[in-house]
Amino acid sequence: MKALVPIAAVIGVLALVPLVVHSTATLNFLVVALMIALAGQGWNILGGYGGQYSFGHAAFFGTGAYVTAILQVRYGVNAWLGFGAGIAAGAGLGAIIGGLTFRSGLRGSYFALVTLAFAELLRIIASVAPITGAGVGTLIKLDLGARAFQFQSRAVFYWVILALVAASLVTTRLVECSRFGVWLTAVRENEDAAQSLGVDAQRVKSTAMIVSGAMTAAAGCLYAQYFLFVDSGIAYGTWISIEALLTPIIGGVGTVFGPLIGALVVKSLGEVAKLVAGDAPGLDLIIYGAVLVAVIWLSPRGLIGGFAQARQWFRRFVVPTVTSSQETGRA
Amino acid sequence: MLSPVILIPAIINGLLTGAIYALVALGLTLIYGVLHIINFAHGALLSAAMFAAFFAFRLLGLDPYVAVFLLAPGFFAIGYSLQRFIIGPASHGDDRNILLVTLGIAVIIENALLYAFRADTRTIDVPYAFATIDFGFTFLAVPRVVGFGAVFVVALALWLIMTFTDTGRAIRAVAKEKLGAELAGIDVAHVYAITFGLGTACVAVSACLLLPNYYVNPGVGNAFVLVAFTVVVLGGMGSVPGALIGALLIGVVESLSGLFLGESLGQIGIFVIFIAVLLLRPNGLFGARS
Numbered sequence: 240m241k242a243l244v245p246i247a248a249v250i251g252v253l254a255l256v257p258l259v260v261h262s263t264a265t266l267n268f269l270v271v272a273l274m275i276a277l278a279g280q281g282w283n284i285l286g287g288y289g290g291q292y293s294f295g296h297a298a299f300f301g302t303g304a305y306v307t308a309i310l311q312v313r314y315g316v317n318a319w320l321g322f323g324a325g326i327a328a329g330a331g332l333g334a335i336i337g338g339l340t341f342r343s344g345l346r347g348s349y350f351a352l353v354t355l356a357f358a359e360l361l362r363i364i365a366s367v368a369p370i371t372g373a374g375v376g377t378l379i380k381l382d383l384g385a386r387a388f389q390f391q392s393r394a395v396f397y398w399v400i401l402a403l404v405a406a407s408l409v410t411t412r413l414v415e416c417s418r419f420g421v422w423l424t425a426v427r428e429n430e431d432a433a434q435s436l437g438v439d440a441q442r443v444k445s446t447a448m449i450v451s452g453a454m455t456a457a458a459g460c461l462y463a464q465y466f467l468f469v470d471s472g473i474a475y476g477t478w479i480s481i482e483a484l485l486t487p488i489i490g491g492v493g494t495v496f497g498p499l500i501g502a503l504v505v506k507s508l509g510e511v512a513k514l515v516a517g518d519a520p521g522l523d524l525i526i527y528g529a530v531l532v533a534v535i536w537l538s539p540r541g542l543i544g545g546f547a548q549a550r551q552w553f554r555r556f557v558v559p560t561v562t563s564s565q566e567t568g569r570a
Numbered sequence: 571m572l573s574p575v576i577l578i579p580a581i582i583n584g585l586l587t588g589a590i591y592a593l594v595a596l597g598l599t600l601i602y603g604v605l606h607i608i609n610f611a612h613g614a615l616l617s618a619a620m621f622a623a624f625f626a627f628r629l630l631g632l633d634p635y636v637a638v639f640l641l642a643p644g645f646f647a648i649g650y651s652l653q654r655f656i657i658g659p660a661s662h663g664d665d666r667n668i669l670l671v672t673l674g675i676a677v678i679i680e681n682a683l684l685y686a687f688r689a690d691t692r693t694i695d696v697p698y699a700f701a702t703i704d705f706g707f708t709f710l711a712v713p714r715v716v717g718f719g720a721v722f723v724v725a726l727a728l729w730l731i732m733t734f735t736d737t738g739r740a741i742r743a744v745a746k747e748k749l750g751a752e753l754a755g756i757d758v759a760h761v762y763a764i765t766f767g768l769g770t771a772c773v774a775v776s777a778c779l780l781l782p783n784y785y786v787n788p789g790v791g792n793a794f795v796l797v798a799f800t801v802v803v804l805g806g807m808g809s810v811p812g813a814l815i816g817a818l819l820i821g822v823v824e825s826l827s828g829l830f831l832g833e834s835l836g837q838i839g840i841f842v843i844f845i846a847v848l849l850l851r852p853n854g855l856f857g858a859r860s
Contacts, residue, residue, distance in 0.1 A: 292666055294610075294673065343849045348608040351669055352799055353848045359796065360841040481677060488670065521684035521788075528677030535667050535674070536660035 242412055249496070250405040257394035266393040270465060272506040273400045274458050278479060279486030279498030280407040281454030286484060287493035288420060289447040290427030294351040295358030296455050296483040298336065299329045301365065301474030303456030304463040308377045309370060318388035322460045329456020330449045337448030341441045346430070355480070362475035376470030379463065388464050400461055404499065407454050411495050414450070423447055424493070455483060478524070485527055489534050491543025500542055505530065579708040580825050586714040588821020589721040590776060594794050595801040595813040596725065597772030603808030604745040604765040607665060610672040611652070613795030614679035615770055619645055619777030620786045621683060627694045627781070634696070635716070638778035642771045649770025654763035683788035691787045699783050713782040720779055724772065725814060731768075741765055745808070797824075800844040806854030816854070 257266060278300055286292050303325040310316035310324055340353050365371045372378075383389050390396045414420040422443045425433035434440045459479075463469050473479075482505070487493075490501025508530065509523035516522055538545035594616060601609045619641060626637040652675065661667035702709040732738035743751040744761045752758050776794075784790075801820050805812025820840065827839040847854070 290666070292669060294669075339849055343852060345848060345852060347665055348669060349848060349852055351610075352608060352803070353845060356796075356799075356841050356844050356848070360838065360845065363838055363841065481673070484670070519685055520688065521681035524681040525678055525685060528674045528681065531674035531677070532656065532660055532671055535662075535670055539662060539664070539667060 242416060243409060246405065246408045246412060246495070249499070250401060250408070253401055254398065257397050263393060266397055268506060268510060270393065270397050270400055272502045273397070273404050273499075274461055274465070275482050275486055275506065276499045276502035277400070277404050277407055277461070278455045278458035278483045279490075279502055280404075280411060281451045281456075281458065282483040283487035283493065283498050284411060284414060284454065285444075285447045285451035287487050287497065288414065288423045288427065289444055291346075291444060291447070292351050292484065293354040293451075293480075294484070295354035295356070295480050296451075297475045297477065297480040298354065298358040298361050299332060299452040299455035300459035300462070300479045300483070301358070301361060301469075301471075301476075302332050303329045303459030304469045304474045305365065305371055305377070305459075306456075307460040308379050308463045308469045311379055312377055313370070317386070318464065319386075322388060322457075322464065325460035325463075326453050326457045329459070330453040332456075333449040333452025334445065336452075337445035341444045341448075358475055358477075358480055362471050365471035365475055371469075371471065374470075376468060376473075379467040379469075381467060389467070396465060400465075403457060403461065407457075408495055408499070410450070410454070415495065419443065419446065427493075481524070481527065485531055487541070489530060489541055491541030494541070494543050497541055497543055504542065576829070580829050581822055582708060582710065583714070584822035584825030585818050586710065586718050586821070587825060588818035589718040590780060591794065591797050591801050591821055592814050592817030593717075593721045593724060593772055593776040593779065595798040595805070595817050596721075596728065596810065597769035597776075598795070598798050599802045599805065599808055599810060599813040600728070600772070601766055601769040602802065603810075604741055605653075605668075605762055606808075607668045607672070608799070609766070609769065610669065611676040611679065612769070612773065612798065613791035614676040614683075615645070615649070616773045616777055616791030616794055617683055617786075617788055618679050618791075619774040620781060620784075620790060621687065622774070623778045623781045624692060624694060624786045627696075634694070634778040634781040638775055641774040641778060645774035646767040646771040648767075649773075650763045650767035652770070653766035654759060657766070658759055658762065680788055680791075687788065689787060689789075691785045693785045694781060696782050711783060713779070717779040720775065721814075724775055725810065728768070728772075728810070737761075737764060796844075797840060800840055800847070802854075803844065803852070804847050804854055809854065812854055 256269065260266065278296065281299065282293060282296050306328040307318070307321040307325040310321040311318055316324070336354065336357055340350060345353055365373075367373055381389070383391050390399075414423070422433065422438045425436070425438055426440045426443055430440050459474065462473075482502075486501035486505055487498045488501065489505055490497035490499065505527060508526050512522050512526050534541060538548065540547075594612070598609060598612050601607065601612075622641055622644070623634050623637050626632040626640065627634060630637075632640070656675065657668060657671050660671045698712045701712040703712060703715060730738075732742060740751065740756045740761050741764065743754070743756060744758055744765075748758060751761075797820060798817075801813055801816040804820065805814070805816030820843070823843065824840060831839065
């Protein structure tokens with residue numbers, strides 16, 4: 240339980256934001272950032288803890304978004320049920336892709352390639368299949384009210400999405416503390432060694448992919464529900480595959496808070512760029528790309544890792560001059 | 571069902587398209603064969619090279635077939651610097667980091683092109699763009715025939731470099747046994763960068779061959795590179811003959827599935843083959859089982 244205290248504190252603080260800030264633009268920004276944090280947390284489970292770098296998490300995001308939207312629009316299913324179905328579809332897709340790729344023993348570059356191919360395949364199918372609305376996309380009917388999972392106030396939506404982010408943080412923390420989490424990191428560090436110690440690597444990775452797919456799909460469902468529109472370029476576009484891996488890597492890969500920190504930082508940078516240079520196409524992504532390269536170069540463990548490193552450096556070189564007697568005694 | 575009058579030209583056109591895929595794939599497989607990484611920036615570099623060739627034509631009046639002699643060395647230098655000064659130092663020798671760094675570079679290049687030139691599609695206007703040669707049984711577009719021939723010239727040039735020069739020997743040594751090569755006094759970082767440069771130069775050549783009868787926009791490279799990935803996997807990662815044969819095969823498959831199924835479904839066919847090959851024979855049709 241003690242492990243969950245930091246999560247409770249962070250979520251508690253974030254929950255107060257709408258009480259203080261009333262600006263629609265700011266809340267809008269935070270809602271999108273939290274959505275990306277959720278998608279990134281999904282990536283983090285598989286990529287951060289399991290070491291399997293997916294370049295196609297759009298496959299899950301898009302599936303969640305489309306399942307929610309299509310069930311509501313074409314089959315009149317209740318939005319909340321659609322939301323649940325979207326998450327289940329993400330988990331199912333994770334089971335399928337994970338089952339196929341890990342059974343074939345694909346790792347590293349090959350895994351990145353095959354996930355990318357799955358996302359692209361789904362994008363092309365969605366752009367021509369009649370059920371997705373093909374090139375036109377799917378528009379969810381405006382029906383404000385809690386029953387339809389649509390809210391007049393952005394603050395309420397913010398709290399809903401924050402609750403889901405909280406759930407993802409707790410899930411990640413539980414994974415981290417569990418036996419499953421230890422197996423997963425063992426596979427990341429050295430798959431062959433883990434296997435020789437009796438870890439069923441294929442099953443561990445597939446399970447991680449199911450959890451991962453469900454989380455990222457949840458972000459996709461929320462996207463559909465918030466913007467009430469889905470098309471193939473949004474749902475299965477490369478942008479979301481990139482943002483899903485960018486946020487944990489920038490925040491701190493394989494850490495509980497990495498995706499949340501990364502999403503806030505990345506989205507803020509995007510906003511600043513817009514302020515400085517106007518809303519030009521491509522500009523935010525240029526910055527994301529540059530930040531990605533810079534973070535890997537300078538601080539491979541992300542901002543959290545960089546902060547820890549700085550603190551260590553501070554302890555070693557700055558603090559000893561103040562309390563040198565104790566430190567030198569121990570050294 | 572279909573008369574040979576339609577079928578044979580479709581197959582030949584497939585082979586011509588396949589030759590361009592081969593050239594893009596050649597660069598990719600060369601880099602993979604030595605550095606053991608997939609260069610995700612390959613597509614973005616192709617787009618950049620096509621823009622360079624486009625502006626060489628528009629601003630300097632250089633025909634793409636002339637510009638290739640400027641662009642190939644230029645892109646060799648770009649590729650060399652990218653690997654030597656960015657990808658190498660930034661990735662700290664970790665494969666996963668290399669993947670991410672090349673992805674980051676791809677995102678930067680592609681969106682810088684988008685930012686500078688917008689998503690507009692451009693074409694150049696050369697007199698021979700729509701010229702055809704009569705082969706008796708079919709007409710073929712001149713630029714595509716030139717492209718087909720050029721691929722074999724480039725492949726031969728690469729083979730000569732790899733077989734007969736000291737640099738080529740060093741590249742092969744590093745590809746086989748990195749540590750041993752390093753102990754023998756080979757500068758591995760330099761060899762990596764040269765290989766990356768050669769792969770990028772291949773991209774510049776493909777760009778110049780494509781431009782006369784193809785369009786340019788910031789995302790144009792991706793269409794080719796996804797196919798090139800398929801080709802490289804199909805032919806066996808790192809295998810040059812595999813890439814050539816794989817590319818011609820994919821070109822024909824694409825042309826025929828376009829003929830039978832229509833354009834968009836033809837595209838799906840490529841991805842299905844790609845995923846199937848990755849899942850069933852990740853070492854490719856010609857690669858040895860590792």
